[in-house]
Amino acid sequence: MNTDHDTISMLRDAAQRYTADHYDFLERAQVLGQGPGFSARAWRDYADFGWLALRLPEDEGGIDADAAAIGVLMESAGSRLLLEPLLASAVLGTGLLLRQGSAAQRQAWLPRLADGSVKLAFAHEDDAGAACVWRDGRLTGAKIGVLHGDIADRVIVSARNQEGDTVLCMVAAGDLVCGGYRLVDGRGAARLRFEGSRAELLGEAGRPAQDAIALALDEAAVALCAEAYGVISSLVTITCGYLKIRKQFGKPIGTNQVLQHRMVDMYLLQEETRALASAAQEALVLPLAERERVVSGARAYIGAAVRRAANDAVQMHGGLGITEELDVSHYFRRAMTIDSLFGGRDQHMERFTEHALTAGQPGERQCVPM
Template sequence: MDFSLNDDQRLLEESLGRFLHNEYDLPARRARIASDDGFSRQTWKTFADLGWLGVPFTEDDGGFGGGPVDVMVVMEAFGRALVVEPYLPTVLLGGRLIAEGGSEAMRRAILPAVIDGAMLLAFAHSELDARFDLADVTTSARRTDGGFVLSGRKSLVLGAAAADRLVVSARSGGDRRSRDGLSLFLVDPASDGITVHDYPTVDGHRAAEVTLTGVNVPSDALIGEEGNALPLIEDTVDRAVIALCAEAVGIMATMQAQTVEYLKGRSQFGVPIAKFQALQHRAVDMFAACEEARSMALFATLNADATPPERARAASAAKAFIGRKSRTLGQEAIQLHGGMGMTDEMMIGHLFKRLTVIGTLFGDTDHHLDRFADRASTA
């Protein structure tokens, strides 16, 4: 089987590599994080001009018409450079939910603006007590004559403070953890009754707690069929998990390469420590872990368009496997750098922080091991 990229994907990979190598070093990243938005809107517009924001959207929606492999290429490159711009919340979460569930009028109003870099989105779904259960939603959606009234609280909403629109999940029927009764709504964060408490996360990104108190939304704010949003949410989150696996692979590759370079440049007893056989063995183990992770990320990517059970198994298998491998590789990288690996001045610590956060987003290793076992037993 041929796993090589096609010509368009190679061109995409090359354009990503050139831009990020020239424009996204550690000082530039630090400046972006310190800005009011926590990222660079100018860089975001450049992403749009280069076509990266349109990669997963169809040509009918104004996009590139790319598939899961194209997204994998983008996310691995973003991982290598530790990009902080809100690609995950805007394009892969909010954008996909609207692209797959929104009405034609909604898609025409929102997606071209997203692809042009003029609109940012955030997916407000997770709640404090849900513990990775996508069906565990207590935020309510009560029907009124003109639409719905939303009330509840959402936690760890990525990119919410900068978002122009929120995609909010709320329960319009069913019990707290019922698979039926979940609905999605497109909400203006400036609406009365919404408060957004923004905060930085340990990896340099931004998230927020979003509280909705009697927020009125019109009927045409509904995304998809009322009460039947969970399959779309599961599909979107599985694809986000697969994309995060690709990002983790990019981070792991950078950590491995930077660690080898550090070993070559540091000397003890008059020779580079890279000549010490024990350290060579550890460096080889890091390389092997990186390649194994890349294989699992590709496996999950190639199953992104499979049936829902197969997609779920592949996503969870990759997330659990890469979570374990990335933790081991990250710890090795820090140890081989010694005390320098813990400093803010070196990239290696920032890479490990992002890997740690990826390890818990949308479910940690234990959660995905259990999920894989459940899906495998019912296959």
């Protein structure tokens, strides 16, 4: 379903108003100092606003939102550096349950995801030498770098069954060993270990999970593109304001032509990121090869763009740009994290290059590389 423009506009206005009123830099700093590392109050508010149910079908209390609507929420996550598990639970976890779960599983868990009483995380990458194996309802192995795995109530895990096929299973937080830690931007993550953990197979036995996982990872990449756009937009606003008030030799440093040119470059990065994020959102409904080419091309470029914008913002702020007390340093950390989550820039550039090089071969639709 394509979310209509009025709904997207209302969602954007609501997200911007709420985060401006309740999630400024000082309030976020207080959340970072708390044990869980996210705001339970904000999570309840997201549920009350219906943000956690965006992906649900209309007959299950959602609006069947497309990638553009999800992108609006992720823009706010980037522009205000939100710490809650929107990507891990509301985008990835909910999407996998919708696509792969049985009717009974959807009925049991989707309402609880929508009201915020359950938070999901997605564990996909295998720890070296400890790939997960699911057999007879039990899971063994380990996963590393699980975003928000430290606060998840349940974890969706990719594993191999006894036939060697990829499956998805769901594990309760109490049935695994969790080593939680903080990412560089302050959000939580975990290394998980499964020692014969009870694990419920997601969906029906024998149903392949590779396609669902591939699409979920592309959806995560597209969501991160929107989040990066939010980061760059905020950096442009913050840095432009700083150049107007910071004075040197009796006049604002923004009168320096070199800094003006750098601000123009940052603004161009912002607009390029916005266009590529939109193209990636539209590409999710394309055939597989085209989808992967466009999504990976956008993800690779935007990963570099957000790092460059963050670097420029820090440099134009001078020594203040790296201090804990200034918001620019926290945007820089979020930029680094975005660039490494769910397939970093190098991985997506490699996939984009492969599709671009094979686009003109017989049997392939001709595509123009970005």
